[in-house]
Amino acid sequence: MESTLKDIRDGASVLDLDPKATVGGGVEDLYGEDFATEDQLVTPWTVSVASGYSLLRDPRHNKGLAFNEKERDAHYLRGLLPPVLSTQELQERKLMNNIREYQVPLQKYMAMMDLQERNERLFYKLLIDNVEELLPVVYTPTVGEACQKYGSIFRRPQGLYISLKEKGKILEVLKNWPERRIQVIVVTDGERILGLGDLGCQGMGIPVGKLSLYTALGGVRPSACLPITIDVGTNNEKLLANEFYIGLKQRRATGKEYSEFLQEFMSAVKQNYGEKVLIQFEDFANHNAFDLLAKYGTSHLVFNDDIQGTASVVLAGIVSALQLLGGTLADHKFLFLGAGEAGTGIAELIALEMSRQTKCPIEETRKKIWLVDSRVVEFFMKICFG
Structure with missing residues (x-):
């Protein structure tokens, strides 16, 4: 341990240390957290790294005033913290x-x-x-306001920003991320953030927030999560004119340019992290969201929460309700206000389940589902109720 800490103080990077002598490529697991038992009240994903001043500024391993006396001696923290133990x-x-x-x-x-x-x-x-x-x-609803004001409140980067400037070098950008064992990537291009529209690069708050939930509610190690924002520009005129906007100040790339950029990104992810990494598409516009699922659904492990996640929850609710009401899905017709990602995703999953239950072609079960343009409804509501 002494030699490891000396190497760090002499300027060696933690990433340069011999992984065979350490835990997970870091330094010696002094706290024993990678081998924790049920009797040890520790957070299971945490491993110790550098010492002293740098340790207190490493969010993954900093414990603040919770460092005990033994740890303060072992990690050269004496004098760098107030004497109280909290x-x-x-x-x-x-x-x-x-x-x-x-x-x-x-x-x-x-x-x-x-x-x-x-x-x-x-x-x-x-x-x-x-x-x-x-x-x-x-997360929602506050993260929506945070994304709208992300440029103004931006302090420290979280996740990876991959812009058109990195075209042809996306694999190199991915390798700049310090973690190698990534299991889940949440990626957005910021074109349809919640119900707020195109927020461009400032949509980073969404993948950051969503992955916080993966850890807090799903138990996924924070080091295995990677939030990514794909910056291909924005069509939001207010952001383009905002001096504090942190993204590319240009109109959105579309068509072939957009497709080739996403193709490079998807290939680079698989090359760098392997075939088993989950790529969750988050808050892409409708016209891209469905295309991306169709294009990469067989070659990559992909998921769209807006289309598939919401649909599975709604379908589960309907199936549960039918246990009280009686009957089957095929006994009902379903009306949707609007045809966004969530609405169309729910509609398609209901049709698929209905087809599975009745053995009818999905083209037939879709006839029991109606999607009404939300703007048309708003128009008639204004006429009827002023």
Whole structure:
């Protein structure tokens, strides 16, 4: 351990250390967290790395005032922290008190992002223990406002930004990410962020927030998650004119240019992380979302939450309701207001399940589903009710 820490202080990178002598390519697992038992109250995905000043600024391994006396000696933290020892539970109570003092949701969001950037394990403990209160803060609806103002509140980059400037070099960009064992990628091109429209590069808040939920609710290791924003420009005139906008100030690439760029991205992901990495498409516009699923559904492990995730939850709800109402899917007709990604995804899954149950061609079961243009409905509502 002493020689490892000496190498780090002498300027060697953690990534340059001999992986055979360490845990997961880092330094020695001094805390034993990779071999934790049920009796050890530790966060299972955390491994120790560098020491001293750099350790306190590494969000993945920083414990703040929770470092005990032995750890402070082993990691050269003496003098770099106040003398008091504070448990993770006490830090959690303090932070929740602070967050509850904020009246504006965006302030709570920024406080949580600041915490994630300096103490990852405490961030997830806070989120897991207070999920009902904090879920609307780190994700919808607050994340929508955060994306709208992302350029103004931007402090420290999270995830990977892959823009048209990197065309032909996407594989090199992926290799700049320090983690190699990526299992889940959430990627957006920012064209249809929630119901807010084209937010371009500022859509990064969505994959960051979604992957926080993968960890807090699904138990996926944070180091196995990678948020990515594909920046091909934006058609949002306000952002193009905004001096604080952090993305490319040009109109969106379309057609062949867009297709070739996404093809390079998908190929680079598979080459760098293997065939088993899950790529979740998030908040792409309708015309691209369905095309991407159709194009890469057989060659990559892909998933679209807006189309497939929402549809599976809604179908499960309908099937459960039928247990109380009686009858089958085929006994009902379904009317949708609008034909966005979620609506069409739900409609298609209902038709598929109906086809499976009745053995009828899907072309027939689709006839029981109606999608009405939301603008037409709005027009008639105005006529009828003023």
